[in-house]
Structures are given as structure tokens and as C-alpha cells.
Amino acid sequence: MTTLTIPDGSLFGLDNLPYGVFSTPGAAPRVGVRVGDSVVDLARALGDDVFARPTLNPFMEQGHRRWTAVREQITELVSGDVPDGAVHPVGAVTLHLPFRVGDYVDFYASEHHAANLGRLFRPDAAPLMPNWKHLPVGYHGRGGTVVVSGTDIVRPCGQRKAPGEAAPTFGPSRRLDIEAEMGFVVGTGSEQGSPVSCDDFAERVFGAVIVNDWSARDIQSWEYVPLGPFLGKSFATSVSPWVVPLLALEAARVDTPVQDPRPLPYLRESRAWGLDVDMAVEWNGQEVSRPPYREMYWSPAQMLAHMTVNGASTRAGDLYASGTVSGPEKGQRGAFIELTWGGGEPVGVNGEERTFLRDGDEVAISATAPGTAGGRIGFGEVRGRVLPATGAGE
Numbered sequence: 001m002t003t004l005t006i007p008d009g010s011l012f013g014l015d016n017l018p019y020g021v022f023s024t025p026g027a028a029p030r031v032g033v034r035v036g037d038s039v040v041d042l043a044r045a046l047g048d049d050v051f052a053r054p055t056l057n058p059f060m061e062q063g064h065r066r067w068t069a070v071r072e073q074i075t076e077l078v079s080g081d082v083p084d085g086a087v088h089p090v091g092a093v094t095l096h097l098p099f100r101v102g103d104y105v106d107f108y109a110s111e112h113h114a115a116n117l118g119r120l121f122r123p124d125a126a127p128l129m130p131n132w133k134h135l136p137v138g139y140h141g142r143g144g145t146v147v148v149s150g151t152d153i154v155r156p157c158g159q160r161k162a163p164g165e166a167a168p169t170f171g172p173s174r175r176l177d178i179e180a181e182m183g184f185v186v187g188t189g190s191e192q193g194s195p196v197s198c199d200d201f202a203e204r205v206f207g208a209v210i211v212n213d214w215s216a217r218d219i220q221s222w223e224y225v226p227l228g229p230f231l232g233k234s235f236a237t238s239v240s241p242w243v244v245p246l247l248a249l250e251a252a253r254v255d256t257p258v259q260d261p262r263p264l265p266y267l268r269e270s271r272a273w274g275l276d277v278d279m280a281v282e283w284n285g286q287e288v289s290r291p292p293y294r295e296m297y298w299s300p301a302q303m304l305a306h307m308t309v310n311g312a313s314t315r316a317g318d319l320y321a322s323g324t325v326s327g328p329e330k331g332q333r334g335a336f337i338e339l340t341w342g343g344g345e346p347v348g349v350n351g352e353e354r355t356f357l358r359d360g361d362e363v364a365i366s367a368t369a370p371g372t373a374g375g376r377i378g379f380g381e382v383r384g385r386v387l388p389a390t391g392a393g394e
């Protein structure tokens with residue numbers, strides 16, 4: 001038997017217990033839970049084959065009651081002894097995409113981000129569109145290109161047209177950007193024709209991850225009218241490898257900002273699901289921004305209610321992201337297009353003036369929140385490096 005030790009101040013204490021999918025050399029990927037700097041092999045530790053699978057989906061499909069029971073079982077287990085061979089140092093395992101991604105939706109829930117992008121993309125219009133305070137605006141993204149942290153991102157090619165140019169040219173994006181977001185993973189799906197209410201959010205959603213919605217701004221600004229983001233974003237979306245259960249976020253729950261006008265009844269929550277999550281963005285190892293999730297106007301419960309109010313079904317593994325997290329201050333902006341105001345106000349990164357991403361650049365987004373034990377819990381990070389464009393000439 002092995003006794004687990006949790007370092008003092010660890011962001012992965014017993015009040016966190018995030019799930020991931022890991023492998024050791026020569027063994028198939030399976031579900032693990034992170035405790036301190038260790039990964040506990042749940043199939044071995046709990047003797048349940050639902051965890052001997054390469055994704056969290058089968059476990060998530062078992063539903064909320066089972067998620068609560070397993071969390072209690074794990075707490076008991078790791079407070080005592082864990083069977084030998086069921087514990088691995090986190091540095092010795094490979095972490096995989098933790099769930100099979102179904103549909104992917106991206107919202108636009110930060111008022112600060114939406115207003116800033118409005119000013120940058122549509123300088124002649126009001127910063128916020130008339131619908132923005134009535135519904136959580138979103139678009140359907142591409143679930144098949146969601147990748148786990150650590151996956152390299154090849155610079156996308158596409159049609160680009162700068163404002164002064166008469167016609168588009170084809171080639172590698174010159175304005176490759178990030179978007180720091182939180183993502184929510186549906187655990188138990190819902191039937192077509194059965195909207196999910198705001199108050200059923202915790203029953204349906206298994207947990208949260210950090211998302212980087214890589215965005216090619218030059219491709220985006222040319223293609224997006226009138227149907228919205230398409231190839232400028234669908235080439236890759238990165239997620240962190242640990243899914244923090246919603247059950248671990250009780251102490252992080254806060255009110256959303258005042259919503260005025262009052263939302264329609266289907267968007268009303270008995271108690272708001274704002275989240276007091278602090279995010280940080282590092283560009284080539286230097287922190288450039290600290291986006292505050294608590295500033296998000298729409299809650300993830302409202303997003304789920306909106307996404308299903310027309311009767312659209314959901315499935316285990318569906319992912320929906322919050323939209324870029326930006327606060328009111330400059331140092332709280334979650335995208336480089338905002339941070340550098342369209343590339344016109346470079347930021348200093350390791351002594352260089354930088355605007356958009358260059359080949360070889362690496363971005364890491366991390367997040368923490370208050371835990372139920374009085375300290376903080378961590379989401380880990382989502383990291384990705386930009387590789388040069390391949391295969392496509394101009």
C-alpha cells in the first residue's frame with residue numbers, strides 16, 4: 001500500500017480532485033484523478049472498469065448521483081492507503097484529451113471583450129449589438145479539432161484581406177491570436193425537444209476546463225460577415241487536461257454582474273452560477289494578463305439554458321466555452337488583439353515589442369479558484385506552441 005502525501009499549499013488538495021486521462025509507457029490510456037503531485041489510477045484503486053477507458057464519457061454518462069458517490073469514495077481512499085501500482089507521479093505520465101468531444105459551442109459572455117472587439121472590428125457601429133444583453137451570443141465551433149494542452153498548433157493558412165487591400169490573398173495568417181476562456185463539459189445529455197433549465201446546470205454539467213480558442217484575426221475579419229466565426233477559429237482549440245468537477249467549485253460560486261435589462265424567464269437562475277476564477281496568461285514564459293472570470297456577464301448555467309431552449313439536445317462530452325475572459329483593466333484582457341489594441345500598441349515580452357503570435361511562440365493559460373477547504377484549487381494549465389504553416393503556398 002502507498003500513502004499519498006499532498007504538499008502544503010497544493011492546488012490539488014482533497015477539495016479539488018480533478019479527473020483526467022493518462023497513460024504510462026506501454027499501457028493504454030485510462031482515467032485518473034489528480035491528488036497533489038500524483039495521479040491515482042481509478043480502475044485499479046476502485047476496481048471499477050468504467051475508469052479503464054480512454055475517455056471520461058462512460059463515467060460522466062452515469063450521472064450526477066454517481067459523480068457525488070465516486071468523489072466520496074476517492075476522498076476516503078486517498079485519505080488512507082492506496083494500492084501499490086495505482087499511484088504515479090504526475091511528471092511520469094502522458095496526459096490525453098480527457099473526454100471525447102461532442103459538439104462544441106463558443107459563447108461571447110464578457111461584456112468587456114465584446115465591447116472591445118466591437119470597437120476593433122466594427123468601429124462605425126455601437127460596441128455592443130442590440131441582442132447582447134438579452135441573450136448569451138454564441139456560435140457553433142468544430143468539436144473534432146479540440147486538442148489537449150501541449151499539442152503544437154500549426155499556423156493556419158487562409159484568405160486574408162487587410163482593410164487597405166482591394167482583394168484577398170491566400171497564405172499563412174499574419175494575425176494569429178489566443179483567447180483565454182473557461183470551458184464547460186456536459187456530463188449527462190438531454191433529449192431533443194427538452195430544454196435544460198438554468199437550475200439543472202449542476203445536474204447536467206460534469207466540470208470545467210481552461211480553453212484557448214486560437215484565432216486567426218485576419219482570416220476572421222474577412223470571412224465572418226454575416227454568419228460569424230468559421231475558418232479563422234476552427235483549425236484548433238486547446239483544452240487543459242484536468243476536468244475540475246463542478247462539485248469542487250461550490251466555494252467559487254458568486255453572483256454574476258447585475259443583468260440589466262432583466263433576462264427573460266428561461267434565463268433566470270434561482271442562485272447565480274458566476275465563478276470567482278482567476279486566470280493568468282503567459283506569453284513565452286512572461287505573464288501578460290490576468291483575466292478575471294467573475295466579471296463574465298452571462299453564467300454557464302444561462303449558456304446551457306440558452307443553448308437548449310429551442311429543443312436542441314446535448315450529449316456527454318459536449319463542450320461549451322464561455323468566450324474570451326476580459327476584465328475592465330488593460331492587464332485583464334484575454335486576447336492579444338485587445339491587449340495590443342488591434343496590433344497598434346505592442347506589449348513587452350522578454351524585452352521585445354510584440355503584437356500577434358510568431359512561429360515558435362508558446363502560450364500558457366492557467367486558472368485557480370477558492371476551494372471548499374479555505375485555500376485555493378487549480379485547473380492546471382492549457383499550453384500550446386505555434387509551428388510554421390505547412391503545405392500551402394500563396
Ligand SMILES: O=C(O)/C=C/C(=O)CC(=O)CC(=O)O
Nearest residue numbers: 107108117118121179323324
Ligand atoms: O466580435 C466579433 O466579431 C468576434 C468576436 C470573437 O472573435 C470572439 C469569440 O470567439 C467569442 C469569444 O471568445 O468571446
Ligand SMILES: [Ca+2]
Nearest residue numbers: 179213323324
Ligand atoms: Ca472564442
Ligand SMILES: [Mg+2]
Nearest residue numbers: 213214233237
Ligand atoms: Mg478555436
